Amino acid sequence: MDAHAIKARVSGRVQGVWYRRSTQERARQSGVTGYAINLADGRVEVLLCGAREDVEAVAAWLWQGPPNAEVTSVETEEIALAEGEAPDDFITG
Known part of the structure:
Protein backbone atom coordinates (compact mmCIF):
# COMPACT_ATOMS: atom_id res chain seq x y z
CA MET A 1 0.00 0.00 0.00
CA ASP A 2 1.05 3.60 -0.59
CA ALA A 3 2.41 5.65 2.26
CA HIS A 4 0.21 8.72 2.27
CA ALA A 5 0.17 11.94 4.31
CA ILE A 6 -2.44 14.67 4.67
CA LYS A 7 -2.34 17.83 6.76
CA ALA A 8 -5.78 19.18 7.70
CA ARG A 9 -6.94 22.34 9.44
CA VAL A 10 -10.34 21.91 11.04
CA SER A 11 -12.56 24.90 11.86
CA GLY A 12 -15.70 25.27 13.95
CA ARG A 13 -16.36 24.26 17.53
CA VAL A 14 -13.39 21.90 17.73
CA GLN A 15 -11.52 23.00 20.86
CA GLY A 16 -12.76 21.98 24.31
CA VAL A 17 -14.97 19.17 22.93
CA TRP A 18 -12.50 16.23 22.95
CA TYR A 19 -11.81 16.67 19.22
CA ARG A 20 -8.07 15.93 19.44
CA ARG A 21 -8.52 12.88 21.68
CA SER A 22 -11.33 11.49 19.51
CA THR A 23 -9.19 12.01 16.40
CA GLN A 24 -6.33 10.18 18.12
CA GLU A 25 -8.61 7.23 18.95
CA ARG A 26 -10.00 7.07 15.40
CA ALA A 27 -6.51 7.27 13.87
CA ARG A 28 -5.06 4.59 16.13
CA GLN A 29 -8.00 2.27 15.36
CA SER A 30 -7.22 2.75 11.66
CA GLY A 31 -3.45 2.28 12.00
CA VAL A 32 -2.80 5.94 11.11
CA THR A 33 -0.01 7.96 12.74
CA GLY A 34 0.38 11.72 13.09
CA TYR A 35 -0.83 14.38 15.47
CA ALA A 36 -3.71 16.69 16.41
CA ILE A 37 -2.87 20.07 17.95
CA ASN A 38 -4.85 23.18 18.87
CA LEU A 39 -3.99 26.31 16.91
CA ALA A 40 -4.10 29.78 18.46
CA ASP A 41 -6.89 30.83 16.07
CA GLY A 42 -9.32 28.17 17.41
CA ARG A 43 -8.74 25.57 14.70
CA VAL A 44 -7.21 22.11 15.12
CA GLU A 45 -4.34 21.00 12.88
CA VAL A 46 -4.18 17.29 12.10
CA LEU A 47 -1.44 15.29 10.39
CA LEU A 48 -2.47 11.86 9.12
CA PRO A 66 -16.92 13.77 18.46
CA PRO A 67 -20.56 14.38 19.48
CA ASN A 68 -20.09 17.95 20.82
CA ALA A 69 -18.03 19.20 17.89
CA GLU A 70 -19.52 21.46 15.23
CA VAL A 71 -17.19 21.27 12.23
CA THR A 72 -17.65 24.04 9.68
CA SER A 73 -14.59 23.50 7.48
CA VAL A 74 -11.84 20.95 6.85
CA GLU A 75 -9.01 22.24 4.65
CA THR A 76 -6.72 19.41 3.55
CA GLU A 77 -3.51 19.22 1.59
CA GLU A 78 -1.43 16.23 0.60
CA ILE A 79 2.12 16.53 1.82
CA ALA A 80 5.29 14.66 0.98
CA LEU A 81 7.24 13.19 3.86
CA ALA A 82 10.82 12.04 3.49
CA GLU A 83 11.68 8.44 4.32
CA GLY A 84 11.51 7.97 8.09
CA GLU A 85 9.79 11.33 8.64
CA ALA A 86 6.34 9.91 9.47
CA PRO A 87 5.62 9.68 13.21
CA ASP A 88 5.54 6.24 14.87
CA ASP A 89 2.33 6.98 16.82
CA PHE A 90 -0.55 9.44 16.90
CA ILE A 91 -0.08 12.16 19.52
CA THR A 92 -2.06 15.12 20.75
CA GLY A 93 -0.52 18.38 21.85
Whole structure:
Protein backbone atom coordinates (compact mmCIF):
# COMPACT_ATOMS: atom_id res chain seq x y z
CA MET A 1 0.00 0.00 0.00
CA ASP A 2 1.05 3.60 -0.59
CA ALA A 3 2.41 5.65 2.26
CA HIS A 4 0.21 8.72 2.27
CA ALA A 5 0.17 11.94 4.31
CA ILE A 6 -2.44 14.67 4.67
CA LYS A 7 -2.34 17.83 6.76
CA ALA A 8 -5.78 19.18 7.70
CA ARG A 9 -6.94 22.34 9.44
CA VAL A 10 -10.34 21.91 11.04
CA SER A 11 -12.56 24.90 11.86
CA GLY A 12 -15.70 25.27 13.95
CA ARG A 13 -16.36 24.26 17.53
CA VAL A 14 -13.39 21.90 17.73
CA GLN A 15 -11.52 23.00 20.86
CA GLY A 16 -12.76 21.98 24.31
CA VAL A 17 -14.97 19.17 22.93
CA TRP A 18 -12.50 16.23 22.95
CA TYR A 19 -11.81 16.67 19.22
CA ARG A 20 -8.07 15.93 19.44
CA ARG A 21 -8.52 12.88 21.68
CA SER A 22 -11.33 11.49 19.51
CA THR A 23 -9.19 12.01 16.40
CA GLN A 24 -6.33 10.18 18.12
CA GLU A 25 -8.61 7.23 18.95
CA ARG A 26 -10.00 7.07 15.40
CA ALA A 27 -6.51 7.27 13.87
CA ARG A 28 -5.06 4.59 16.13
CA GLN A 29 -8.00 2.27 15.36
CA SER A 30 -7.22 2.75 11.66
CA GLY A 31 -3.45 2.28 12.00
CA VAL A 32 -2.80 5.94 11.11
CA THR A 33 -0.01 7.96 12.74
CA GLY A 34 0.38 11.72 13.09
CA TYR A 35 -0.83 14.38 15.47
CA ALA A 36 -3.71 16.69 16.41
CA ILE A 37 -2.87 20.07 17.95
CA ASN A 38 -4.85 23.18 18.87
CA LEU A 39 -3.99 26.31 16.91
CA ALA A 40 -4.10 29.78 18.46
CA ASP A 41 -6.89 30.83 16.07
CA GLY A 42 -9.32 28.17 17.41
CA ARG A 43 -8.74 25.57 14.70
CA VAL A 44 -7.21 22.11 15.12
CA GLU A 45 -4.34 21.00 12.88
CA VAL A 46 -4.18 17.29 12.10
CA LEU A 47 -1.44 15.29 10.39
CA LEU A 48 -2.47 11.86 9.12
CA CYS A 49 0.11 9.35 7.82
CA GLY A 50 -0.41 5.78 6.66
CA ALA A 51 -2.03 3.68 3.97
CA ARG A 52 -4.00 5.85 1.54
CA GLU A 53 -7.39 4.27 2.24
CA ASP A 54 -6.92 4.51 6.03
CA VAL A 55 -5.75 8.14 5.88
CA GLU A 56 -8.67 9.08 3.64
CA ALA A 57 -11.16 7.35 5.96
CA VAL A 58 -9.88 9.27 8.99
CA ALA A 59 -9.78 12.50 6.95
CA ALA A 60 -13.45 12.00 6.04
CA TRP A 61 -14.26 11.42 9.74
CA LEU A 62 -12.72 14.82 10.58
CA TRP A 63 -15.95 16.39 9.24
CA GLN A 64 -17.90 14.56 11.94
CA GLY A 65 -15.65 14.61 14.98
CA PRO A 66 -16.92 13.77 18.46
CA PRO A 67 -20.56 14.38 19.48
CA ASN A 68 -20.09 17.95 20.82
CA ALA A 69 -18.03 19.20 17.89
CA GLU A 70 -19.52 21.46 15.23
CA VAL A 71 -17.19 21.27 12.23
CA THR A 72 -17.65 24.04 9.68
CA SER A 73 -14.59 23.50 7.48
CA VAL A 74 -11.84 20.95 6.85
CA GLU A 75 -9.01 22.24 4.65
CA THR A 76 -6.72 19.41 3.55
CA GLU A 77 -3.51 19.22 1.59
CA GLU A 78 -1.43 16.23 0.60
CA ILE A 79 2.12 16.53 1.82
CA ALA A 80 5.29 14.66 0.98
CA LEU A 81 7.24 13.19 3.86
CA ALA A 82 10.82 12.04 3.49
CA GLU A 83 11.68 8.44 4.32
CA GLY A 84 11.51 7.97 8.09
CA GLU A 85 9.79 11.33 8.64
CA ALA A 86 6.34 9.91 9.47
CA PRO A 87 5.62 9.68 13.21
CA ASP A 88 5.54 6.24 14.87
CA ASP A 89 2.33 6.98 16.82
CA PHE A 90 -0.55 9.44 16.90
CA ILE A 91 -0.08 12.16 19.52
CA THR A 92 -2.06 15.12 20.75
CA GLY A 93 -0.52 18.38 21.85
